[in-house]
Amino acid sequence: KLLLHSKIKSGECIKVKGKVSPEATSFSINLGWDETNLILHFNPRFDLHGDTRTIVCNSRREGEWGEELRVSEFPFQQGEETKICVSFDAEEVIVKLPEGQELKFPNRLGLETAEYFSVVGDLDIKSIKFD
Numbered sequence: 001k002l003l004l005h006s007k008i009k010s011g012e013c014i015k016v017k018g019k020v021s022p023e024a025t026s027f028s029i030n031l032g033w034d035e036t037n038l039i040l041h042f043n044p045r046f047d048l049h050g051d052t053r054t055i056v057c058n059s060r061r062e063g064e065w066g067e068e069l070r071v072s073e074f075p076f077q078q079g080e081e082t083k084i085c086v087s088f089d090a091e092e093v094i095v096k097l098p099e100g101q102e103l104k105f106p107n108r109l110g111l112e113t114a115e116y117f118s119v120v121g122d123l124d125i126k127s128i129k130f131d
């Protein structure tokens with residue numbers, strides 16, 4: 001589990017490199033103001049809550065989850081290295097997936113700076129870089 005509390009400005013790209021656990025069920029990357037106010041909950045599920053090999057994205061406002069968006073691509077493999085880049089502005093959050101695909105998710109809270117970034121679950125973090 002990694003937790004960062006630092007001012008993250010829009011336009012910066014947060015690059016997470018890590019290795020997915022061999023028996024991974026899911027991991028989450030969360031960006032927002034604090035744990036209960038998230039502009040991005042990025043949750044690849046290998047096998048969780050009835051989802052298999054599905055990326056679930058959502059927002060969270062004062063602890064309440066918003067409407068989930070499910071993504072068709074699933075460019076992750078258990079036991080493999082992965083690299084994900086997260087950036088955002090007042091309108092949207094952009095997640096660059098390992099093979100370069102870009103996932104866009106509305107910034108439902110309109111946050112222009114983020115103070116909270118966490119990585120949770122079955123991902124063994126190798127590095128976090130702020131580009």
Ligand SMILES: C=CCO[C@@H]1O[C@H](CO)[C@@H](O[C@@H]2O[C@H](CO)[C@H](O)[C@H](OCc3cn(-c4n[nH]c(N)n4)nn3)[C@H]2O)[C@H](O)[C@H]1NC(C)=O
Nearest residue numbers: 026027028041043049056057058065066067068120121122
């Ligand atoms: C079909 C039954 C009712 O719908 C289900 O309702 C579940 C509960 O709300 C949904 O799962 C939540 O979905 C949220 C995003 O919308 C979050 O992913 C939530 O997990 C939050 C979480 C995980 N973790 C965590 N800690 N450690 C690890 N490994 N994970 N900490 N907080 C999940 O428990 C789940 O995605 C949702 N499924 C569907 C298909 O809608």
